[in-house]
Amino acid sequence: MAAADEKIKIALYWGAGCGGCDVAVLDIDAAILDLAAIADVTLWPIGFDTKYEDIEKMPDKSIMISFYNGAIRNEENEHIARLLRQKSQVMISFGSCACFGGTPGLGNVTNKKEILDLVYKGLPSNDNPEGIIPLPKVKVPEGELTLPDLYDDVMTLEDVVDVDLFMPGCPPTVELISVAINAVANHVKNGTPLPPKGAVIASDKTLCDECPKERVEKGRNIEKIYQSYEIMPDQNKCLIDQGIICMGPATRAGCGAMCPNANMPCRGCMGPTKAVLDQGGSMLSALASVFNIRDDESQIDEIEIEKLLDQIKDPLGTFYAFTLPKSLLRRTFTEKKKAKE
Numbered sequence: 001m002a003a004a005d006e007k008i009k010i011a012l013y014w015g016a017g018c019g020g021c022d023v024a025v026l027d028i029d030a031a032i033l034d035l036a037a038i039a040d041v042t043l044w045p046i047g048f049d050t051k052y053e054d055i056e057k058m059p060d061k062s063i064m065i066s067f068y069n070g071a072i073r074n075e076e077n078e079h080i081a082r083l084l085r086q087k088s089q090v091m092i093s094f095g096s097c098a099c100f101g102g103t104p105g106l107g108n109v110t111n112k113k114e115i116l117d118l119v120y121k122g123l124p125s126n127d128n129p130e131g132i133i134p135l136p137k138v139k140v141p142e143g144e145l146t147l148p149d150l151y152d153d154v155m156t157l158e159d160v161v162d163v164d165l166f167m168p169g170c171p172p173t174v175e176l177i178s179v180a181i182n183a184v185a186n187h188v189k190n191g192t193p194l195p196p197k198g199a200v201i202a203s204d205k206t207l208c209d210e211c212p213k214e215r216v217e218k219g220r221n222i223e224k225i226y227q228s229y230e231i232m233p234d235q236n237k238c239l240i241d242q243g244i245i246c247m248g249p250a251t252r253a254g255c256g257a258m259c260p261n262a263n264m265p266c267r268g269c270m271g272p273t274k275a276v277l278d279q280g281g282s283m284l285s286a287l288a289s290v291f292n293i294r295d296d297e298s299q300i301d302e303i304e305i306e307k308l309l310d311q312i313k314d315p316l317g318t319f320y321a322f323t324l325p326k327s328l329l330r331r332t333f334t335e336k337k338k339a340k341e
């Protein structure tokens with residue numbers, strides 16, 4: 001707890017992400033003034049140009065809280081994660097990319113070389129006749145230019161540093177961010193303890209628990225999977241009961257069922273609940289339990305599972321859109337190569 005007239009220091013950083021998590025912080029509107037009243041921002045690359053050397057010179061643990069969004073994709077992401085961990089009392093994994101790898105985590109279906117080859121040599125929109133690919137170090141007459149080296153593997157923040165609190169979402173909702181800011185403000189002003197280490201700032205229930213759509217309770221059975229653009233689903237009925245894959249059963253609540261309320265399926269951005277080890281596997285099993293099951297059957301056979309999977313156009317992107325690096329699969333590229341050897 002800081003002295004009454006002393007502001008705490010906080011830091012916000014973006015690793016491999018889209019910038020949406022930083023915009024979400026700006027979306028809290030007037031609540032940002034509550035934050036400004038208690039905190040000085042020492043690092044926020046989207047907002048101002050702090051030099052990393054300035055952070056390196058700060059005493060260890062002199063930043064009270066760091067909010068790290070984005071996955072760990074390159075050397076710079078990892079360096080700043082380690083630096084902020086060293087300088088901060090509390091490290092918050094902010095957003096799905098930091099918590100589970102997020103959409104950048106789908107890069108784990110390939111590797112650095114394939115990505116660079118495609119982006120710099122393989123896209124018809126590129127004008128790069130010599131096929132030049134950026135290198136981590138290049139000598140020029142003026143000296144050496146450096147770029148952070150890209151990793152083969154996309155990692156979560158927790159894969160490289162100890163994390164105190166997790167706030168999932170792509171991006172986290174304004175409500176969840178406000179919960180976190182209030183917790184920090186109460187801690188600073190009144191000494192109220194912060195949530196315990198490892199806590200997830202969201203609900204422990206599944207998204208289906210907060211979704212208002214009506215579910216078939218007994219004898220659920222779907223025979224065909226539809227893409228969400230193929231049918232106009234009934235607004236009041238569960239999307240799975242209408243044949244649209246909605247990740248609700250395998251996803252943590254906390255967003256207010258934003259997508260199902262807009263009649264769109266949940267893609268799973270809040271990640272799994274703590275009862276679930278692997279969000280994609282859990283969803284597949286939930287789906288298998290309602291696919292082509294007759295009343296006298298208790299489980300689906302292998303042929304039916306294959307029929308189910310055949311109808312899903314992009315199983316990995318459907319079941320692991322946000323969580324591949326945190327899943328039991330973790331990555332698929334190595335296995336693919338080994339299979340060819």
Ligand code: SF4
Pocket residue numbers: 016017018019020021022069070094095096097098102103169170171172
């Ligand atoms: S969690 Fe979503 S909004 Fe945040 S950086 Fe990742 S992709 Fe962007």
Ligand code: SF4
Pocket residue numbers: 207208209211212213215237238239240241246247248249257260266
């Ligand atoms: S599966 Fe989706 S639509 Fe159905 S109840 Fe759960 S969150 Fe709602």
Ligand code: SF4
Pocket residue numbers: 169170207251252255256257258259260265266267268269270271
């Ligand atoms: S409904 Fe699903 S995908 Fe949509 S915001 Fe909520 S958790 Fe994320």
